[in-house]
Amino acid sequence: MVDFLLSIVGLGSLLGAIYEFWVFTRPNGVWKWEGILAIVLAIVFCACCLLLFLRHVNKEEEIHITQ
Numbered sequence: 001m002v003d004f005l006l007s008i009v010g011l012g013s014l015l016g017a018i019y020e021f022w023v024f025t026r027p028n029g030v031w032k033w034e035g036i037l038a039i040v041l042a043i044v045f046c047a048c049c050l051l052l053f054l055r056h057v058n059k060e061e062e063i064h065i066t067q
Contacts (some may be wrong), residue, residue, distance in 0.1 A: 003055065006048045006051055009048055010044075010048030012048055013042075013044040014042075016037075016041045017039075017042040017045060018038075019039045020035075020038035020041060021038040
């Protein structure tokens with residue numbers, strides 16, 4: 001369940017960061033905080049990816065041999 005939530009938050013923040021960066025690079029942006037918001041969302045995306053990776057690093061899958 002946690003992995004699913006991290007994935008959803010990570011993908012949402014990635015899409016938000018891409019959109020905010022796109023708005024920031026336009027010449028007539030609405031406000032100038034889009035760049036900072038894009039950076040914050042990109043950091044959230046990186047944190048979600050790191051947490052997903054660290055949750056699966058030391059887990060061993062048990063292989064049961066029944067024959």
